[in-house]
Amino acid sequence: MCDERLIESVKAHEGLVLSSYLDTEGHWTIGYGTNLETLTITESQADEWLRSKLTDCKDTLELIPEFRMLNRARQNVLIEMTYNLGLAGLMKFSRMWLAIQNAAYKTAAAEMLDSRWARQVGRRAETLSTRMSNG
Numbered sequence: 001m002c003d004e005r006l007i008e009s010v011k012a013h014e015g016l017v018l019s020s021y022l023d024t025e026g027h028w029t030i031g032y033g034t035n036l037e038t039l040t041i042t043e044s045q046a047d048e049w050l051r052s053k054l055t056d057c058k059d060t061l062e063l064i065p066e067f068r069m070l071n072r073a074r075q076n077v078l079i080e081m082t083y084n085l086g087l088a089g090l091m092k093f094s095r096m097w098l099a100i101q102n103a104a105y106k107t108a109a110a111e112m113l114d115s116r117w118a119r120q121v122g123r124r125a126e127t128l129s130t131r132m133s134n135g
Contacts, residue, residue: 057082066100073135074105077128084124085117109133 014033023029028036061067099108109129118125
């Protein structure tokens with residue numbers, strides 16, 4: 001375990017930046033000076049980051065009444081889409097959201113497939129639209 005005085009010293013000298021930026025040497029950096037270009041992580045860290053991000057996506061979607069009325073399988077579809085597209089991207093599926101409001105899940109699934117996103121992600125869109133349709 002690292003000495004707390006060391007940790008506080010590095011934090012004070014590096015500063016905390018929560019989004020990626022180019023440092024003075026032109027390297028993509030984040031956090032307390034972590035160089036993203038040389039960063040390697042363990043599978044365990046990747047899993048932890050994934051779980052954390054999915055939880056953030058779910059927490060954000062919980063604020064949307066239509067999301068809360070869905071069963072777990074359909075909620076998971078929207079969580080995964082948010083993970084992939086971001087909330088702003090997901091909210092652009094206005095016809096899908098309208099279908100969800102009306103509990104027209106087959107229509108919602110069709111609207112998912114009628115998108116640039118579906119053409120980009122292929123099989124993923126097919127799988128998720130089937131889950132939306134079938135619940």
